[in-house]
Every structure is written in C-alpha cells, then in structure tokens.
Amino acid sequence: MLLAVEMADRVADPDGRRVKRLPPPGGLARQRALASHIDTGLPTATLVRLDDAGPDEPWTADDRGDPDEADGAGRLPFITDSFLRTAVGEILQRYGTAFGAQWHADPERLRVEAVALLERFGAVTAVPGGVLVRPLVGRYRHTVATVKPRATTETLF
Numbered sequence: 001m002l003l004a005v006e007m008a009d010r011v012a013d014p015d016g017r018r019v020k021r022l023p024p025p026g027g028l029a030r031q032r033a034l035a036s037h038i039d040t041g042l043p044t045a046t047l048v049r050l051d052d053a054g055p056d057e058p059w060t061a062d063d064r065g066d067p068d069e070a071d072g073a074g075r076l077p078f079i080t081d082s083f084l085r086t087a088v089g090e091i092l093q094r095y096g097t098a099f100g101a102q103w104h105a106d107p108e109r110l111r112v113e114a115v116a117l118l119e120r121f122g123a124v125t126a127v128p129g130g131v132l133v134r135p136l137v138g139r140y141r142h143t144v145a146t147v148k149p150r151a152t153t154e155t156l157f
Contacts, residue, residue, distance in 0.1 A: 001140060002095065003114045004123055006087040007133050008141035011077045021075035024125055024132055076125070076132040084111050084130065098147045 011019050088111040092104060103110045115131060118124045124131040 001143075002091045002145060003084070003087060003111075004118060004137045004140045005143045005145070006091065007079050007084075007124070007131075008137045008139075008143075010079060010083060010087075011133055012138070012141045019077040019079070022078045022127070022132060023075050025127065076134060078127070078130055079124075079133055080130040081111075084115065088114070095145070095147050097149075 010016065085108070088107050092099060092107055092110070096104070099110075115124065115126060118137075119126050119131070121136070122134060123136045124133055
C-alpha cells in the first residue's frame with residue numbers, strides 16, 4: 001500500500017510533471033494472456049488451440065462498464081518502472097524498520113512483488129515499461145503511514 005500511496009501522489013501532484021496517459025490493453029489481449037498462462041501448466045498433448053478467435057478490437061471505456069475508471073478518452077495514468085524503483089528505495093529508507101533484511105537486500109524483488117500484489121487487487125495494470133494506475137489507487141492519495149516502535153522487554157514491565 002505504501003507504493004500505491006506513492007503512485008497516487010505522483011498522479012495527483014499539481015507541481016510535478018504531467019503524467020502520461022495511455023489506453024489500457026484490450027480485453028481480448030488480456031484474455032489471451034491469461035489463457036496462455038493457464039496453458040503453460042498443461043501437457044502439450046492436451047493443449048487445444050483456438051485460432052478461430054475474432055480480430056482484436058480496440059478497447060473502449062464501454063467495454064469495462066466502469067465509466068469513471070479512466071479519463072474521458074479511456075486512458076489511464078502511466079507510471080514508469082524507474083519511478084517505481086525510486087519510490088521503493090525511498091520507502092525502504094523512510095520505513096526501514098518495518099521491512100526485513102531480505103527486502104533491504106533485494107529492493108527490485110520488493111518492487112516486483114508489490115506491483116504483482118497491486119495488479120492482483122486490480123489497482124494497477126502492468127504494461128511494458130511500467131504500470132497503468134487504476135482509480136482504486138486514488139483512494140490512497142495523501143495518506144500518511146507511521147511505523148510504531150517495536151516493544152522491548154524494558155517497556156513491557
């Protein structure tokens with residue numbers, strides 16, 4: 001969620017550079033990608049190819065049924081991988097005590113796992129070079145997180 005806060009603040013930052021907006025990938029492309037992930041687990045002898053699928057049609061906001069999901073042109077804010085790497089580094093510095101040694105040793109893994117979790121929750125859509133931020137992330141803009149100090153044996157007694 002800390003990464004979602006950083007992304008929301010980047011998109012809503014009035015003093016920063018404008019965020020590029022891109023159209024989300026089409027529903028048919030997402031469906032084919034999901035089918036290919038499922039098919040990778042099947043033995044090749046049982047794989048059934050469905051090559052008779054219709055042509056890939058351009059995505060429109062009406063396809064999803066979520067009219068407030070994107071701007072008027074059906075585009076979502078694009079956050080680059082370089083911004084995500086920088087944001088994860090800042091999060092590790094700011095909230096260092098909240099993360100274990102394995103995350104400090106491999107911040108790239110933390111970034112990849114955080115983006116995967118946000119994608120699983122429907123907060124972002126991963127695209128080459130970054131992520132498209134969905135409206136759910138806007139819920140976390142201007143959120144401030146605090147880390148409680150760990151209790152020691154001296155403070156317990």
